[in-house]
Amino acid sequence: MPHRAHLFSLKIGHALSQACVADPYNGRRFSQDLLAGITVGIIAIPLAMALAIASGVPPQYGLYTAIIGGFVIALTGGSRYSISGPTAAFVVLLFPIAQQFGLAGLLLATVMSGVILVVMALLRLGRLIQYIPESITLGFTAGIGVVIATLQLKDFFGLDVATMPEHYWDKVATLVAAAPTAHWPSLVVAVVTLAIMLIWPKLKLPVPAHLPAVIIGSLIGLYLNQHGFAVDTIGSRFSYTLPDGTSGFGIPAVMPEFALPWLQPGPDGQPLTISWSLVQALLPSAFAIAMLGAIESLLCAVVLDGMTNTRHSANSELLGQGFGNIVAPFFGGIPATAAIARSAANVKAGGQSPVSAMVHAAVVLLALVALTGVLAYIPMAAMAALLLVVAWNMSEAPKALHLLKTAPSSDILVFLICFLLTVVFDMVIAISVGIALAALLFMKEVAEMTRVREISEDKRYVSEPLPQGTTVLRVEGPLFFAAADNVFGEISLLSGDAHTLVLQMDGVTLLDAGGLSALTKLIQRCQERGTRLLISDLQFQPLKTLAKAKVQPIERVLKFFPTLEEALAEA
Secondary structure, three states, X not given: OHHHHHHOOOOOOHHHHHHHHHOOOOHHHHHHHHHHXXXXXXXXXXHHHHHHHHOOOOOHHHHHHHHHHHHHHHHHOOOOOOOEEOOHHHHHHHHHHHHHHHHXXXXXXXXXXXXXXXXXXXXXXXXXXXXXXXXXXXXHHHHHHHHHHHXXXXXXXXXXXXXOOOOHHHHHHHHHHOHHHOOHHHHHHHHXXXXXXXXXXXXXXXXXXXXXXXXXXXXXXXXXXXXXXXXXXXXHHOEEEOOOOOXXXXXXXXXXXXXXXXXXXXXXXXXXXXXXXXXXXXXXHHHXXXXXXXXXXXXXXXXXXXHHOOOOOHHHHHHHHHHHHHHHHHHOOOOOEEOHHHHHHHHHOOOOOOHHHHHHHHHHHHHHHHOHHHHOOOEHHHHHHHHHXXXXXXHOHHHHHHHHHHOOHHHHHHHHHHHHHHHHOOHHHHXXXXXXXXXXXXXXXXXXXXXXXXXXXXXXXXXXXXXXXEEEEEEEOOEOHHHHHHHHHHXXXXXXXXXXXXXXXXEOOOEOHHHHHHHHHHHXXXXXXXXXXXXXXXXXXXXXXXXXXXXXXXXXXXXXXXOHHHHHHHO
């Protein structure tokens, strides 16, 4: 089907070729890409640093991700407007990996996730995004938003917390216990930054809110530090040592350099020894990163398609995301995926092709080389306020509230369970349980749609009086394993002691192995009781299933008819 071709196509650099080769690319379009790329690059700089910090690694690794991952994915992916880099969705996954395995383990898990994404693309699994219910995506994104917000409270209030526990409720208890240590200068910076983030959009200015918010928050932090009120900043929180022995504070003003991921610092500061046991330990995390990256990227591509009236190539996008996450860790990049907010900003700024995403990566690289001294002054409290807004946007609270008000009870149950499992345990458990529960509830609802009606005296179907002992039943709905036993149990009950049973099955669209087994049992019971079973109006799929199972007419027991009229004439 041509309208679904985008779900099955696979080509390296699909978006780039469609946007710059299939559509003529000229200077005017390049100038639009240049402006959009600069705009999104400026937006990405503080976000990339903040998300890296929230993920448990120094801020420069977020910049490396936006530079390398953002460029490679734009070059090789399948969505022409997507901007890729570190995203809020990954925070709840990456933070525990960084705590347990260090930067080296996190980068190795990222490479593994990239390989999984490439395999998913080769298997043409991009189309499966359409089978994930909204209740699941809203549930885990709302849960992720809550977890991210909780993790920011420490820096927002300037609490004295040495290390955060692993489990959510322990985190909450630790934060509550540390409440008396709240630091008012940090809180002032955080509140001002947050207030600007909330008020600025109402001014309808073209400058995104987080830029003036971070700048003003940094100026307030600088003023307080100069007057003896210590406010923690990127420069005071993070330090680095270069290969030549040079050390410093904040972010190193050097370009990303090639290094094997497992030779980066581990949990004890020493490189990891790569082994099969380490790969096994990281595999569940890598799989989770790949699944979330696929969901996030393809959902972003669907949103952008709606904004621009275009079509992305789902499998090509997975391929590009895979390549980006394989390459980026060799230059210090953590997991990257398409970011909905930055991608939407790219469209609104006039982006025309993946060239704008490449320009965005170049802008971040320029900031890394030229502005690290300035970036070191950004207060951690300002970063926390920025991430609180990111967490709120991530949660999609208005959509979640609308779902709670309007959705069927089964969708609400799936949403709540996904949300709670994401917060209390992790996103992998939440999505796994959510999909299983959604599938079970869906099967239950579909099974309840399958019903049996007696039409022996319904003049719309039976116009002539029937012989004594003849029962006519109409079956409607799919006869699959979840419905078959109940349906055929009801058929046995309704047929009673009838010597002739007529089943009209024109309303049966599906007959699976479970339905076939239940039908076979009914045929056996009819044979044992001496009841004639006449089946009419079989649709193609049930007829094909019966033919494949070699179900044949049985003399004086089972017979098939193309129409109900012919079956009644036989009765």
